[in-house]
Amino acid sequence: MIIEFEMDFNSEEALYLQLRNQIIMGIATSQFHEGDSLPSVRQLADHIGINMHTVNKAYTVLKQEGFVKVDRRKGAVIAIDIDKMRAMEELKKELQVILAKSSCKEISKAEVHELIDEIYEDYGGLE
Amino acid sequence: MIIEFEMDFNSEEALYLQLRNQIIMGIATSQFHEGDSLPSVRQLADHIGINMHTVNKAYTVLKQEGFVKVDRRKGAVIAIDIDKMRAMEELKKELQVILAKSSCKEISKAEVHELIDEIYEDYGGLE
DNA sequence: ACATCTGTTATAGCAATAATATAACAGTTT
């Protein structure tokens, strides 16, 4: 299975974070499932034309954040560690800044809700 | 008017971004109003014990993002430029990553909505 | 007028981060 990752080399966002984000969104959109193996660091690095260590850093972060476990045999395997409390706290902290910005720009609560629904449609999670 | 900013010098988050975020949240929570002047870069820098240029960078970013206009006489003045289209696009892009994370951690759509309402209570914006 | 405040600009230095390039090591698979 080869997945297309789209790197923006002109972005301010670090390459390893772009990769991390796309993998997380890939899990949320069911492109990756629990137990799936991600490509090896060398394979993926060659494929998208970046350094091995940059991919490795993305995998290490994903491990740290509880999205994958890395196995010497199978490489990085999707394995979600659900620490919901921690996730809720992070979510709240991130939303506080983002919503403050939105509120200042006169985006209504209803509009935010609509946007949430729209995005959550693609994420096949719970209701 | 002196406002207390709480800097975390051990945080990974850059000081100028911490300051930017607290000012934006200050606007959202009506601690600052349109037309209010922020402290001068030197005053604020001395007050919180950081360099003048770090404060200046926060102000410059806030100007860039349309939250303040800086006047040679009055310093940095709260002046919100409402580019709603742009704000909506940014919001969507930021939410996509955050909600993907949340979805993976089994945070339901309903729980996100509750959190939004909770946060928006403090932001005296539109309904 | 003079001193003091404002933002702005320039230059420099230091530390940390991002990304790359090799290289080697220890397991696993074929």
Added chain:
DNA sequence: AAACTGTTATATTATTGCTATAACAGATGT
């Protein structure tokens, strides 16, 4: 044995964050 896996180590380059001085031009208060 050869080819793959993640892991670790070292080194280099570029960029960023933060600090430190210093100076300039415009506005303000006495």
